[in-house]
Amino acid sequence: MAKNAKRKIAFVGSECYPFVKTGGLGDVMYALPRALVSEGCEVRVILPLYACIPQKYKDQLEYKGSFMMDQTQEGRTFFVGIMEMKMDGVTYDFVENREFFDWGNPYTGLWEDIPKYCFFSKASLAILNYLKWAPDVIHCHDWQASLVPLYKRTKFWDTPVGAAKTVLTIHNLRFQGICGIQHLKYWSGLRDDLFDYPVLKWNEDEANMFKGGLAFADMITTVSETYAQEIQTGAYGEGLDAHLRYHSPRLHGIVNGIDVEQWDPAADRLLAAQYNADNAVEQKKINKGALQEKLGLEQDGHKMVLGLISRLTDQKGLDLVDAIFPRLIDGNTQVVILGTGDPRYENAFRYFEGEYKGSVCAYISYNETLAHLIYAGADAFLVPSLFEPCGLTQLIAMRYGTVPVVRETGGLKDTVAPFRRDCNEGNGFTFDRYDAGLLLDAVNNAKTVYFTERQAWDEMVKRNMNKDVSWESSAAKYLALYDELIQK
Numbered sequence: 001m002a003k004n005a006k007r008k009i010a011f012v013g014s015e016c017y018p019f020v021k022t023g024g025l026g027d028v029m030y031a032l033p034r035a036l037v038s039e040g041c042e043v044r045v046i047l048p049l050y051a052c053i054p055q056k057y058k059d060q061l062e063y064k065g066s067f068m069m070d071q072t073q074e075g076r077t078f079f080v081g082i083m084e085m086k087m088d089g090v091t092y093d094f095v096e097n098r099e100f101f102d103w104g105n106p107y108t109g110l111w112e113d114i115p116k117y118c119f120f121s122k123a124s125l126a127i128l129n130y131l132k133w134a135p136d137v138i139h140c141h142d143w144q145a146s147l148v149p150l151y152k153r154t155k156f157w158d159t160p161v162g163a164a165k166t167v168l169t170i171h172n173l174r175f176q177g178i179c180g181i182q183h184l185k186y187w188s189g190l191r192d193d194l195f196d197y198p199v200l201k202w203n204e205d206e207a208n209m210f211k212g213g214l215a216f217a218d219m220i221t222t223v224s225e226t227y228a229q230e231i232q233t234g235a236y237g238e239g240l241d242a243h244l245r246y247h248s249p250r251l252h253g254i255v256n257g258i259d260v261e262q263w264d265p266a267a268d269r270l271l272a273a274q275y276n277a278d279n280a281v282e283q284k285k286i287n288k289g290a291l292q293e294k295l296g297l298e299q300d301g302h303k304m305v306l307g308l309i310s311r312l313t314d315q316k317g318l319d320l321v322d323a324i325f326p327r328l329i330d331g332n333t334q335v336v337i338l339g340t341g342d343p344r345y346e347n348a349f350r351y352f353e354g355e356y357k358g359s360v361c362a363y364i365s366y367n368e369t370l371a372h373l374i375y376a377g378a379d380a381f382l383v384p385s386l387f388e389p390c391g392l393t394q395l396i397a398m399r400y401g402t403v404p405v406v407r408e409t410g411g412l413k414d415t416v417a418p419f420r421r422d423c424n425e426g427n428g429f430t431f432d433r434y435d436a437g438l439l440l441d442a443v444n445n446a447k448t449v450y451f452t453e454r455q456a457w458d459e460m461v462k463r464n465m466n467k468d469v470s471w472e473s474s475a476a477k478y479l480a481l482y483d484e485l486i487q488k
C-alpha cells in the first residue's frame, strides 16, 4: 500500500448505535469507525436494515442499488437492497431484505437468526463488490458476521473483495451461532469440507458459526488483554478454549474505549447539572438530588447512591448482588438498578424495591436518558460480572466521576486499578473470586472510604474523570494491526 494512502476499512456487524443497540457491541460499532475516520481512514459500516430502526434514520437513507443474490444450498435467490447514509465522515450501508429483517429487536431466536446472518454476511461482501469499493480490511464483529471470512475465502476469493484481509472481533464468546449442521449447510450454502472439525463442525450434529470464522479470519481480536487470555482457558472459553489456543498466534486483546463526546458530563444535556473534574464534587450533588426525585427515593444528599446499569443476565454477576442485597441497605445507602432481562433478576430487584421503599429503585426497562442521570448522580457503580470481555459501564462511570466496584475479570481488571490507601492511587474497589462475600467486602470498603475518608474519595473521583477512556489509543492499536495485515 502506498505511503499515506487512505486505508479503507469495512465494518460488518449486527448492531450499531444510534440505529440499533442492545449492548456494548452497538457502542463499539459506532465509536471505533469514527475514531478511525479521525485517524485518516475511509470507513464503511454495513448493517441490516431492521424494521426496528427508528424512522428518523430510515428517512435519511438514500437508495444505492439492488440485485438478486443466491443463498442456500439449492441456490434460492434473495433480494439485496443497498440504502446508504453518511454521518460524521462514516458511510453506513444498510442491507435491505424484508424476508429476513422485518421482525425482531433485532434478534428473534437462533432458528431464525442463523439464516438471517448467513444472508447478511454474504450480502455484505456482495454489496462491497456492487459498490466497487474494495476495502483493505474487513472488520467483522461477533458470531453474526463470522461467516464473512469463510465467504471471502471461498465464494468471493476471485472477486475484488477477495483481496481484503479479515479481522474478527470477539465481543462476547458466550453467543456463538450454534445449530444443526444441515440447517447451517442449507442456509450458508458453504462447501461440505468447511463442515469438518477444524472449521465449522462443533459436534456430531451441530455446526458453530463463530468457530468457523475464528479459523478463517486473518486476525482475531477481543476487547481486552485479560479476556484474550481468559478465553484460552476452560473456565472462560465457552468450549472454544482449545480452538483459541490453537489460533492464539493470531489472537490479540485491545481494550475498548468510549465515545467521549457522546459521554461527556461537561456537555451532557440529559443531566440536571453539567460538570467537569474540577467542580464534580458539588455538581454531582445536584444530579444526585434530581435522580432521587425522579425515582422516588428519599431526597437526602448525604446518602451514598450505588448504581447498576446492565442487561439482567447471569453474566453480570447479579446473583451476587441478589445474595447480599439486604446487607447493602443500611440506612445510609440507596441502590438504583436500571436493566431488563432474565425475569428471575427483574422480579428479585422489584421485590427489593418494594421491601426497601425510598431506598431502592429497580427501573426495569431500557432507558438511555435515565442511564445518563444514573452515571452522573450515583456515587459508586457496581459491575460484579462473572465474565466481562471489556465492559463499557465502568468506563462511562469513571468518566462521570462515579467510582466503580468491579470483579477482577476481563476488561474490568484491565481498566479499574484497585484503590490503594497507602499511596492514594487507583480507580475503584475490586474483588477477585466470584463470591458474594467478597463483593460485600468491596462495597463495604467503598462505603468506608466514602463516609470516613472523603478527601481520598473526592481525589479518586477527579482521577477517574481525568483518566483516558477515549478510543484514541485503542484505535491506534487497531490501525497498527490493520497495517501489519495489509503489509503481509
Ligand code: ADP
Binding pocket: 022, 023, 024, 025, 027, 309, 310, 311, 338, 339, 340, 365, 366, 367, 368, 371, 390, 391, 392, 393, 394
Ligand atoms: P454488554 O455489551 O455485555 O451488555 P457493556 O458494558 O459492554 O455490556 O455495554 C453496555 C451498554 O449498554 C452501556 O452503554 C450501558 O450504558 C448500556 N445499557 C445496558 N443496559 C441498559 C439499560 N437498561 N438502559 C440503558 N442503557 C443500558
